[in-house]
Amino acid sequence: MSVDRYSPLHPKIVHQLKSTIEEPIQHNEPRFITVSKNFYNACLKMNETEKTGRHTLIEKLKNLCGWPLLEGDSWKVQKFDWEQASYSLVNEGLITDSFFAFNIVTDFKDSTKNVLEIDQPMLRFDRKAFVKGFSDKSVKDYFHNMVDTAVKYGANKDRAESELRSVLDFEINLATITLSDEQRRNQAALENLMTVKNLTTTYPFVHWKKYFNTILKSAFVIGDEEIIKVSVPTFFAKLRPLLKKTPKKVLANYLVWQVLEGQIQGSFSKGECLDITSQYLSLNAGAIYARKYFTPESKKNAEELAVSIKQQFSKMLKKLSGTKVERKNIADNGGVKMSYLAYQDWVKRHGPEPTLPGLKYSQSQLFWIQAAMTQCAKYTPEYLKNFSDSPQEFIDEFAFPSEFRATGVFANMPEFATDFSCKVGTNMNPAQKCSVNTGADI
Template sequence: MASKILNNMDLKIDPCTDFYSFTCGNFMKNTPVPADEYIVSSFQDAQKQVLLQLRNLLEERSTSKELLPFKLVKNFYKSCMNTTAIEADGLKTIKIILSSLNGWPVIEGDEWYYAKFDWKQAMYTLRNIGFSANYLIKLDVIIDLQNSSLRVISLDQADFGINRRNLINGFNDSVVQSYYNYMVDVAEILGANRSQALVELAESLKLEMELAKISWSPSQRQEEKLMYNPITVLKLQNEYPNTNWKKYIKYILDIPGFQVSDDDIVVLRIPKYLNDLEDLLQETSKRVQANYIMWRVLLSTTQYLNVQLRNRRLEFYKEVYGEQRSKSLWKECVTNTILNFWESLSNLYMRKHSHNQAKRTINTMFTKIGANFVNLIKKSKWMDNETKEHAYEKSAGMPYYTTHSDEMDDKTLLNFYSTLTFTTNKYLRSVLDVWLFKSNNHFKKIRQPVAKENRQWDVSLVYQMGVPQGLFQGPFFSKDRPNYSNFGAVGSIIGHLITHIFDSHGRQYDKDLELSDWWTNHTKEAYKNVTRCVVGQYNNYTIKEVNMKLNGQRTLDENIADVTGLKVAYLAYTGWAKSRPPEPLLPGLNYTQNQMFWISAASMWCTKYRNEYLTLMALFFPFPPASLRVTGSLSNLPQFAADFKCSTKSVMNKGKKCVVW
């Protein structure tokens, strides 16, 4: 570890002038972004290490005694690696699927018959095959935000093929242009006339743009109260009569024996979206609707089809993200296996790579860092006493645990996968079988209560205090490493996670994870005032590589969590170190233990991006690039300046400190 930190550092840089360049300067000079990536970082390195470990597990020969779920996951990986079978299948399977949906009009031409098409029927068929049915409206099963022991049906805006903001920008947007060309090329590969595809798919893209315009932006979706609009099925039917909602809910959920009653509750996330969608579909031809839906089917499957379509997908990603070549086949297949077989694969991984001691140590760190955060709440000047009492209650119920802290036993795993079968010689069919299985598993929870002890397993939780398995290694954590290093790296991540429980989004949920705005109006106003400093500070930062300004408002929650996460991790470490002899220093690093805390914290952020990706970060991401995360955080922490003896005239210690916690 010491050699890696040293190799990344540029010791010619004054740490009080540019701490990121001091810790990561040589990394930035000497580390190229791999051709098949758009970013290289410590996080990517940890991910690669886990991918390699997973590859080795997946390529181990199955034994007769091996658990069926582990055989299934290995067979899925094999079917992905079997390019001979994928090429032999060519476009046969996807064309059969399109045919079952009454065809893709842009390919069928005049043979396509509009009278056979109904968007709702298309969604029923897609759901029955295994595809998403969220291309026009998203029906989901979520934990009831007013009663977290129950689940309810929700209706939300559609999922989009590319970022909503790009779509709203229209055809002049470069990403939209790449997306449009991708659509046309895929249609042509499947047999469409190119001239016809250019015309027809422009219309279907306009439909997606209109869907984006009637949807809410991420910032509008921040206020959960506005997105919690419960309504009975009967009232839903009366207010939005153009759709038979009982039938739609029944067929999308597709649960044997499930009946929808007039009294069942549906949570409308954005009620106006339903009105606008009805109007939009009324004025959009069936041909345009069908072209759009079929395109979305292809968009979700090109990575599972033949090399020609996979290469075209790579071209799109190259234009948008800057990737220069496709990932190794094994990387693609391990990634696809993670996405589709997480429960089985994660349990296989944990049985081979036990991190029990690391988990215990990290859980102890959680407790120490959480206690220091409570002290920050007590000292907070902008939070009034009434709000503080609610904060103490919430902090007492914080679920400290590491990701999948408890493995599934054999019986639970076997039961979980008991209904899954797939054909290994047809990769796309295997993928769809798994998607269908996962959808069935998710939707059938609608009538099942949410047991409190099982809530950490549910993907619908508002917040999860989980630490990914990849952070148990690499630059983040080691049980054999000094605590200044562990607290600086993984400790600051833990502090970051804890801060989010109490930020402008986390404040909307109480200790039971139920919708409850526990901040008083006085506290809300005081928070706005105190955070103006943070917004202004980050608004002044420029992402130099692409000459674009950072958006301090959009990145506000992440920026506060970065600063506070470091602060509470530092307080936890120095509190721990007070009653102990000084820890040994790492060879070649002649810095104090406290200085090593900051170096460890910053060095894990050594990151290099492609410019295309930096542009997307500037436009859309809720957090800044790594260099600004380090600079912004440390320049607000007097503890850092004191440990490095930075003068008040130095870049890292001048001006007003923006302190929230």
């Protein structure tokens, strides 16, 4: 857990945004406000649907694939076919994937084209926890949630604990044959293209042409020569024997659990609905907040600053060539650099600002100090231990301790060294710097 300088502000901003977005829709308000309010209200209404639709859902599941856990001995194993059950559930909109993922994605080698992709499934939570099995606390909590949900839908608790443990074991086995995030970093290695005909020969446990055409619902017809991107071929090679050795009752219960968990995830509190609205309609949410809570002077200053940063960004793009800092590192390096250059442009237009009384720092130096303050944070010992044990995971998520986000970025900035007169070769002015402009050492 970490706490930074923005933590105290967050609840206030959330409350202000919530009170604004919950106001009644006005006939003359801008469309971006109306869209945001409708989105938020639609999210809240999903709770009502979940409460009133349980009986309807159970009846639908019985007709589509059945639910062994609830039906008991009356469930007919000989009638179950996981492939047909998957078709039915996907076409009813009850699940998006079954035992693997299916997407339409941009061709990695040609961004002007889209391709059909099959991939390993999206796991419910951290793969490492799944691989540890029932000894992991999060897996235990997940299992208890499975049982509680099944009971809520009418299952006997003892029977739920028994049969859902088998489902959990299957899900653990499924996670075990997937690749970790670290193993998936090589995008080129995941770019395995083959025709539907070759796909059927290589992985014959699925009627692939029927699968694609059934899922796509005649949006377009897939033929034998259609190119399919197969991400993680090792997963599909191992999936066949896993499905073959798993009892049909377990597969059926697993598919139904996917449906039920989707229903749970479709129920949100007001706070969660606000978060979802802010995430998917982030520009709208920002505009709504600024419209109500920014003063005219604040809006003017923000607009002027935005123009300056946009100009600096345009200059940077013209110089950009073959950069290796991942996009999140560019956000820090490039963001600070653009802000600094934008501020210097502002000084040229308006003249230098007076120094603050009682401080020995110039305004340029105060810029760096303020930029560093935005990264101030406190961390629990557990957070720092996790960072020490698995630093690569934090780097990938850009969640590593903020101290390094400040010192690492500033040390790459010649402007910082100039403003603070740092000698070449010191920690904050290394002889070799990584530049976001050129992607090479300067």
